[in-house]
Amino acid sequence: MEKEDIENIALDLLIEAIYRRYGHDFRGYSKSHIRRRIKQYVERRKDGCISTLIPEILHNEELFETLLHELSITVTEMFRDPFVFRKLRQEVIPFLRTFPFIRIWVAGCATGEEAYSLAIILKEEGLYDRTTLFATDFNDAALEKAKIGVYPVEALRKYAGNYQQAGGTGSFSDYYHARYDSAAIAPALKNNVVFANHNLVTDGVFSDMHLVFCRNVMIYFERELQNRVLGVFTESLVHGGFLCLGTNEDILFSDDRHSYRSIDGPARIFQRLAVRNFR
Ligand SMILES: C[S@@+](CC[C@H](N)C(=O)[O-])C[C@H]1O[C@@H](n2cnc3c(N)ncnc32)[C@H](O)[C@@H]1O
Numbered sequence: 001m002e003k004e005d006i007e008n009i010a011l012d013l014l015i016e017a018i019y020r021r022y023g024h025d026f027r028g029y030s031k032s033h034i035r036r037r038i039k040q041y042v043e044r045r046k047d048g049c050i051s052t053l054i055p056e057i058l059h060n061e062e063l064f065e066t067l068l069h070e071l072s073i074t075v076t077e078m079f080r081d082p083f084v085f086r087k088l089r090q091e092v093i094p095f096l097r098t099f100p101f102i103r104i105w106v107a108g109c110a111t112g113e114e115a116y117s118l119a120i121i122l123k124e125e126g127l128y129d130r131t132t133l134f135a136t137d138f139n140d141a142a143l144e145k146a147k148i149g150v151y152p153v154e155a156l157r158k159y160a161g162n163y164q165q166a167g168g169t170g171s172f173s174d175y176y177h178a179r180y181d182s183a184a185i186a187p188a189l190k191n192n193v194v195f196a197n198h199n200l201v202t203d204g205v206f207s208d209m210h211l212v213f214c215r216n217v218m219i220y221f222e223r224e225l226q227n228r229v230l231g232v233f234t235e236s237l238v239h240g241g242f243l244c245l246g247t248n249e250d251i252l253f254s255d256d257r258h259s260y261r262s263i264d265g266p267a268r269i270f271q272r273l274a275v276r277n278f279r
Contacts, residue, residue, distance in 0.1 A: 010051040011035055017054050022064050024138075025201045026071060028225030034071065041070045072139040073220070074110040077155070078117045079162035080215070084246050085121060086167045087267040092242045093125050096210055102131040105206045105236060108217030109135035112146025112185075112195065113159070116175075117166070118213065119189045124169045128192060134206055136198035147195050149185035151176075156183040200229050205236045212236055215246030223253055230254040237272045244269045 011034065015026045026034060042048055056063055079085050096102050102122075106115045115135035122128040137143050156176055163172040176183040198206075200217065212233045218226045226249070233243055234256045243251070243260065245268040251257045260270035 007035070007050060010049075010054070011038065014038065014050060014054050014057065017057050018064065018067070021058050022061075023202065024064075024068065024199070028201060028222050028228070029071075029220050030222055033220050037070050037073075038067075041067065069139065069141060072137075072142070074137075074139060074142045076110040076113050076216075077162065078113040078159035079166040079168075080114065080117075081247055081267075082162045082165035082167075084215070084244065084267040084269075085117060086165070087264045087269055088118075088244060089121060089125070089167050091263050091269060092211060092244070093121070093127070095240070095242070096127055096131075097125070099210060100130065102127060102211075103206075103209050104131060104133045104211045104213065105209045106133060106135040107198070107200060107212065107214040107233075109137050109143075109146060109195070110139070111142045111151075112149060112193075113151070114213065114215070115146070115193050115195075116149065116185050116189055117163075119193055120163070120168070120170075120175055121166075123189065128189075131192055133193045134209075135193055135195050136206075137195075138197060138199040140197060143195050143197060149190055150182050151185075153178050153181050153183045200232065201225065205232050207236060208238055209236045209241055210238055211242045211244065213244045214249075215244070216248055218245070218249045227254045227256075230256050234259055234272060239272060239274045241272045242269060243272065 015034065019025050019027060038050055042050055042053065057067065104118065106118065109115050112135060115133055119128060119133060122131050135146065160172040175186050175189060177186065214233065218229060221229065230251055237243065242263065247266065247268065250268055251260060251270060259273055261273060263269040263271050
């Protein structure tokens with residue numbers, strides 16, 4: 001048997017051990033993603049061996065937390081792919097405006113920049129006060145940073161460009177307070193954002209959502225898991241609600257593809273049809 005085959009067995013056993021011991025299910029994640037991240041981790045430990053992690057993970061909860069963070073990539077930014085936000089403004093905001101209350105789910109929000117970007121758009125469109133933004137992730141450390149909402153001032157300077165390209169109508173510097181090297185998101189933007197732990201693989205739906213926003217999360221999933229999670233989004237949306245997946249994901253191969261009409265191809269914005277439609 002080749003070394004790589006043995007490594008694959010060890011990887012499967014490690015994923016199974018994590019699932020059975022801690023309930024965190026990575027079985028539907030892309031194997032190449034998991035392999036790359038775990039290998040980087042064992043190489044840093046100078047151990048180089050995946051199989052020695054298995055008995056350790058069963059007995060050491062701290063090691064599990066460490067691995068959980070290794071497997072969760074939290075890279076994000078404000079107004080990432082600005083054109084997606086511009087499209088959202090043009091195509092989705094007019095629809096949201098027709099509701100007395102608006103419910104939005106940002107799934108896989110990492111450290112919160114995406115949720116605060118949406119909050120800014122809603123504020124500029126006069127919709128923020130009647131909106132609740134649920135922003136979820138399975139990484140507690142990322143959620144803690146999101147709740148605090150303090151980012152390096154250098155990053156905020158970069159995001160100012162994104163904000164302009166996204167069609168921002170105000171002055172970006174009004175949305176944070178800079179102090180030395182840090183910038184704190186303005187409290188007015190935080191009031192209606194609820195950050196919570198939610199695992200897309202094992203936890204349930206969020207009901208009556210008018211918009212579900214989930215970008216750069218399902219790229220780490222195999223197709224079957226993508227399909228299942230898209231089903232959760234479909235069930236979470238009101239009829240006529242919107243799903244925004246951004247540039248890297250699509251509904252093309254999912255069972256639910258006929259339950260939506262496309263609103264914008266490149267930004268992957270879809271509107272849920274009145275009837276859930278399997279064909
Ligand atoms: C690359 S970040 C994307 C952040 C943001 N959506 C963006 O596009 O900028 C991916 C996030 O998905 C989260 N994630 C991965 N698997 C998840 C799961 N099963 N349930 C909830 N969040 C998950 C990770 O913890 C990470 O914060």
